[in-house]
Amino acid sequence: RKEVEQDPGPFNVPEGATVAFNCTYSNSASQSFFWYRQDCRKEPKLLMSVYSSGNEDGRFTAQLNRASQYISLLIRDSKLSDSATYLCVVNGGRGSYIPTFGRGTSLIVHP
Amino acid sequence: EAGVAQSPRYKIIEKRQSVAFWCNPISGHATLYWYQQILGQGPKLLIQFQNNGVVDDSQLPKDRFSAERLKGVDSTLKIQPAKLEDSAVYLCASSAGGAVKNIQYFGAGTRLSVL
Numbered sequence: 001r002k003e004v005e006q007d008p009g010p011f012n013v014p015e016g017a018t019v020a021f022n023c024t025y026s027n028s029a030s031q032s033f034f035w036y037r038q039d040c041r042k043e044p045k046l047l048m049s050v051y052s053s054g055n056e057d058g059r060f061t062a063q064l065n066r067a068s069q070y071i072s073l074l075i076r077d078s079k080l081s082d083s084a085t086y087l088c089v090v091n092g093g094r095g096s097y098i099p100t101f102g103r104g105t106s107l108i109v110h111p
Numbered sequence: 112e113a114g115v116a117q118s119p120r121y122k123i124i125e126k127r128q129s130v131a132f133w134c135n136p137i138s139g140h141a142t143l144y145w146y147q148q149i150l151g152q153g154p155k156l157l158i159q160f161q162n163n164g165v166v167d168d169s170q171l172p173k174d175r176f177s178a179e180r181l182k183g184v185d186s187t188l189k190i191q192p193a194k195l196e197d198s199a200v201y202l203c204a205s206s207a208g209g210a211v212k213n214i215q216y217f218g219a220g221t222r223l224s225v226l
Contacts, residue, residue: 008151034214043202043217044154087153089215097213098167099144101153 003027004090006102013109017078021105023088024070031092033071035062038085038104047086048071078109113137115218117203123224129191132221136185136205142166144215145178145188148204154202160186190223198225 005024013019025033048055050062050071050088061074071088085104091097116135123132136143141162146154156178159166162183169179175194179215190197200220206213 004153006153032213043219044215045217046214049214049223091213098159099213099215101146101155103151103153 003100004088004102006088006105008103008105010106010108013078015078015080015109015111017039017109018074018076019107020072020074020100021086021088021107022070022072023090023102023105024068025090025100027090027092028066028067028069029092030069030078031089031097033064034089035060035073036089036101037073038087044087044101068101075103075107078107079090080109080111083107115203115205115216116219117201117221119221120219121222121224122194123226125226126195127192129189130193130223131187131189132201132223133201134186134188134203134218136203137216140205140216141183142206142213143180143186144204144206145186146204147197148200148202148220150199157188180217193223193225195225198223 002024035047036044037047038044050064054063059076063072077098085106087104088102143160145157148154157171158168158178160180162182178188198211200222202220204215204216204217
């Protein structure tokens with residue numbers, strides 16, 4: 001089993017739709033979690049950190065489920081500009097503060 | 112605030128040649144990361160430095176890859192000799208410290224093509 005797993009998609013949704021991605025991790029000792037966004041041929045950029053209590057930033061909501069070892073990202077009212085690859089990052093997956101990226105989930109928002 | 116600087120942006124070499132990439136992190140950032148990102152995959156951590164010490168290099172192919180971070184500031188990643196499968200984007204990132212909730216800031220990357 002891979003340390004961090006994501007469904008690569010693509011997720012093809014119309015503007016205005018709500019879409020959710022999950023990311024599972026294998027090491028129960030993992031300590032911190034993030035979602036990054038990567039546009040085509042660009043570098044990853046932080047979208048949001050994921051806190052135990054869940055957190056929201058505008059149309060984006062991130063949640064952590066430690067019991068089932070996954071994090072989720074919910075995007076409401078999708079915009080064309082949300083089209084990108086969404087990467088989850090888990091820190092501490094190899095016993096230290098070392099980051100492991102998932103392969104990313106591709107989102108395509110169409111008119 | 113200046114971001115993470117990487118050079119060159121693009122490099123084309125033939126297999127068995129050598130290549131080097133340079134990274135200058137955000138000023139004051141103690142932690143520096145080198146990643147390899149192959150098309151369609153997530154970034155794979157090659158090496159992580161804390162100041163000028165190595166935190167993790169378990170996924171660095173040490174028979175051909177080497178990296179250094181002299182004086183705990185900028186860093187160089189070298190491949191010698193290159194193979195076809197090394198074609199990828201090499202990303203450098205930095206973060207402020209060794210705390211668990213580190214946020215990484217990435218450079219624009221170096222796109223390497225090995226022919």
